[in-house]
């Protein structure tokens with residue numbers, strides 16, 4: 001018997017019982033689809049997170065005043081930035097200060113709804129510190145920071161309905177007109193800034209009459225020294241009350257998200273595995289029934305000269321075909337789900353080859369396991385017993 | 391010197407002192423000391439009442455079950471003690487079966503069902519189909535090759551089964567109540583077919599409890615309680 005004969009004989013039982021074949025394969029399909037989908041999605045998702053993390057660096061510290069033992073909210077001293085700059089491995093320091101006040105599209109509608117946009121005064125190197133980029137226009141520079149110019153965070157611009165800087169949009173910012181000269185792309189390391197309208201310290205002083213100490217200072221230090229820098233940061237900023245200074249690593253949030261998505265991944269791999277187990281039992285069950293139902297066929301084939309091996313390979317082939325069919329449809333479904341979701345989330349589509357080949361291999365293995373016992377049983381039915389009708 | 395290549399000097403089938411005991415409980419002695427020989431080209435009818443051991447004998451003749459004692463030779467070769475694989479080989483080359491229930495495979499066309507008679511004999515697919523088509527024509531169903539079993543009448547289905555049993559040119563055909571599921575008209579035409587095939591040289595061993603059917607056979611063996619009661623030739 002050639003391979004074609006084996007496939008033809010092995011598929012005959014499926015061809016005559018299509019609905020049952022399709023149903024029995026569902027468990028494998030769902031299990032494989034879940035695994036491929038989850039592996040694909042987590043890859044697409046955490047691939048983006050990892051890419052972010054690589055690009056953004058893990059060496060950005062945020063320094064801010066925490067709750068002190070004093071009842072009042074503590075604040076950083078105005079020369080905090082300068083003091084941080086003196087730490088040798090630090091190579092970039094950028095201060096920001098939140099300014100109370102509303103931001104509106106014009107001076108007519110001021111019903112107290114601020115659209116949740118905060119005004120932030122910032123140093124000129126803020127964008128560099130964040131390794132951020134501009135969607136449109138420019139960031140503040142020596143000149144523009146002296147005048148009523150504003151750069152909008154990505155969310156702030158969206159809420160104000162400003163898409164680009166070509167229209168010379170003016171916004172009503174704390175009762176003053178400011179011109180929008182730049183719009184930022186999202187800043188994953190400082191999501192707060194996405195919802196802010198950023199102006200220069202000189203402009204804040206000149207037009208809003210605000211001169212407050214920095215609130216959050218962003219610090220870049222050489223990655224190999226980041227631990228050391230972090231450990232001396234509080235004492236550097238506030239020698240008397242170091243416990244009032246909060247120092248954080250901006251990338252921790254991203255890493256937590258990666259860890260969370262890994263935990264999620266493991267959970268779903270577990271669920272997929274359970275679906276596969278159920279699918280295996282389903283196929284084994286259908287095969288046992290097939291062997292019982294097709295006793296006469298077994299007897300006939302033995303009379304025609306089939307050996308035990310022929311009979312076993314027929315049922316094993318049938319089981320392998322079933323499970324592989326389930327595996328292939330599962331892989332296709334999983335890929336479609338992944339692609340669909342990745343497109344929806346604007347992720348890059350990453351379907352790892354090991355998910356596809358693993359899904360198929362897994363289903364073949366399952367077919368072998370599920371089909372083994374029924375095939376042995378079929379092979380060992382005595383021909384005379386199998387030919388008996390009842 | 392005996393020329394062992396000369397088939398005509400051998401029996402198609404030779405049974406010596408065959409006993410078959412089904413180890414119960416209860417223990418059933420289905421065959422007792424059955425000895426008989428079948429020549430090439432014979433049409434042998436085996437008759438006997440229900441439970442007399444006809445099917446048991448047929449299964450032993452067809453190597454589907456082994457006797458408790460005794461020896462069987464097919465075309466001069468002793469098959470007792472052969473492995474399951476060797477016996478399968480003997481069946482695929484030497485023996486054709488026709489069953490009361492036809493046993494055509496439902497998903498396969500008439501032509502494919504006939505070709506299945508060659509499936510385990512190592513013949514390539516194309517030749518199987520050609521020979522199956524020839525055989526189907528011989529049994530008068532050349533036009534019905536594409537039909538599925540459930541598109542054929544009972545009589546036609548049994549003709550397809552006969553074609554399947556003959557397609558590998560076996561040494562003999564074993565037919566167990568082949569007319570058992572047919573009406574009288576189809577019984578007559580199936581018997582006519584078997585007689586014609588026998589006249590063409592095919593050895594046929596026909597098991598039946600229908601005396602009318604057995605009349606077609608030149609030689610009749612009667613079984614009673616697992617023993618050969620009579621062996622009569624016309």
Ligand SMILES: Nc1ncnc2c1ncn2[C@@H]1O[C@H](COP(=O)(O)OP(=O)(O)OP(=O)(O)O)[C@@H](O)[C@H]1O
Pocket residue numbers: 412414418419420438439440441442443444445446447599
């Ligand atoms: N597998 C078995 N185990 C035990 N006893 C069996 C078995 N097969 C057949 N027998 C017994 O052996 C005897 C002969 O049975 P067999 O089937 O050969 O009869 P038969 O002549 O073919 O009858 P029928 O005309 O009804 O088909 C019967 O008594 C039967 O009950």
Ligand SMILES: [Mg+2]
Pocket residue numbers: 444445446
């Ligand atoms: Mg019987």
